[in-house]
Amino acid sequence: MTQPYYRLKVLAVFLLAIYCLAFFRADSTQESMIRVILLEQNEGGWTVGLLYQAPEASADSSKASAEIQFAAAQDSTLEKALTAAQEALPQAANYRLCDYLLLAPGCSWQTLGDYEALVLAQQCGRTAASVQVCGFDCEELSAESEESEKVLASLLDTAKEAAEISSHLYEKNLSQGLLLPRIVLENGEAALREDSFFLTQSGGAEWDSERTELYRLLTGQGGVRRFWPDGHPLELRRCTISVTCHGAGEFTLRLDCHTAAGQTPDSRYTQWLAEACTRAVKELWAEGVDVLSLGSYQALREGESAYLTPTKNACPQLRTDVRFTTVL
Incomplete structure (x- = not known):
């Protein structure tokens, strides 16, 4: 390859890259990038709020600003309210970066279903x-x-x-309930609460921080789990959960947890956590939630006819064993 031809090829690639970058910037300034959708449903209809970034048009697109803005609209149906909210935007709505869905007080399992259907139909x-x-x-x-x-x-x-501790919209089709983190406004800023909201087809309930952490522990969510037995801190990392079915209606739950550096495992904490987990499993079962999938474990061992469900069967016997390992 001759030197002049090589230089010409490099120049062509460089000009193409500049053109693509300029096209992308110009295109992005013509759209309102939706980042968060806020849904509100009550007897009067629907309200949809859109948290968006809309770069202001500028002769130099590299100087376009993209501060967070908010637009909302109300109407009798979700589709109409969303359309009205989109019409309030300065540019056409783009949902490519819409990673968060907020449910206002009063929303239900049906709210999620209605919104999911609209997402699938209209993107x-x-x-x-x-x-x-x-x-x-x-x-x-x-x-x-x-x-x-x-x-x-x-x-x-x-x-x-x-987001790390949030459920995803599609999970409503795979779960008996969704544990949702709570966001509030405090002193002019948003704040994440330690408690949560558990949403099911039959309704929803606010959970305190202890029950929230127990559910996340029992469902194998990653991250650090924090408890306060008798007012003392207990911080757990890298917890491994295993369930064994010994026969019809008899199970063992084993938890192997690493405690935080500097925390010496205490037999009192072992007993406290075992009792708390057993109690949480039984309470959730009474509320229609098989948090450990005990029904599936028994069906695998005893056959499909032995499948357990909270709506038809009493909670089976469960023994919980907890083992702590200190992280040095």
Whole structure:
């Protein structure tokens, strides 16, 4: 390959890259990038709030700003409310970066179903979006955003922070219930609470921090689990869960947990955690949730006819063994 031809080829590739970058920037300034959708449902209809970034048009697109903004609209149906909210945007809505769905007080399992159906029909969101609940509605958020310049940006940051412990929209089709983190507004900013909201087909309930952490532990969620037995801190990392079915209605749950550095395992904590886990499994079973999939374990061992379900069977006998290992 001759030197002039090589230089010409490099120049062509460079010019193509510049053109593609300029095209991408120009295209992005013509769309409102939806980051968070807030759904509110009550007897009067639907309210949809859109947290979005809309770069202002500029002769130099590299100087376009993309601050977080908020638009909301109300109507009789979800589709109409969403359409009205989109019409309030400065540019056409783009849901490519819409990773978070917030449910305002009063939303239900049916709210998720209606929104998921609309997403599949109109691509107005993502089924992989993280689902969270909030302690405010669209009107309160709008009012707060007028008083505080930081509230919308902090809401997006808090939603990102909560994503690790959030359920996804598509999981409603795979689970008996969804444990959702709670976001509130405090002092002009959004904040993530330690408690949570458990949503099922039959309704929802607020859970305190202890029950929230027990559920995350029993379902094998990653991260650090924090408890306060007798007012003393107990921090668990890298917990391994195993379930053994010994026969019809007899199970053993084993937990192998690493405690935080500097925390010496205590037999009192071992007993406390074992009792707390057993109690949580039984309480959830009474509420229609088989958190450990005990029914499936028994069906695998005894046959499909032995499958257990909380709606038809009493909670089986469960013994919980806990073992702590200190991380040095």
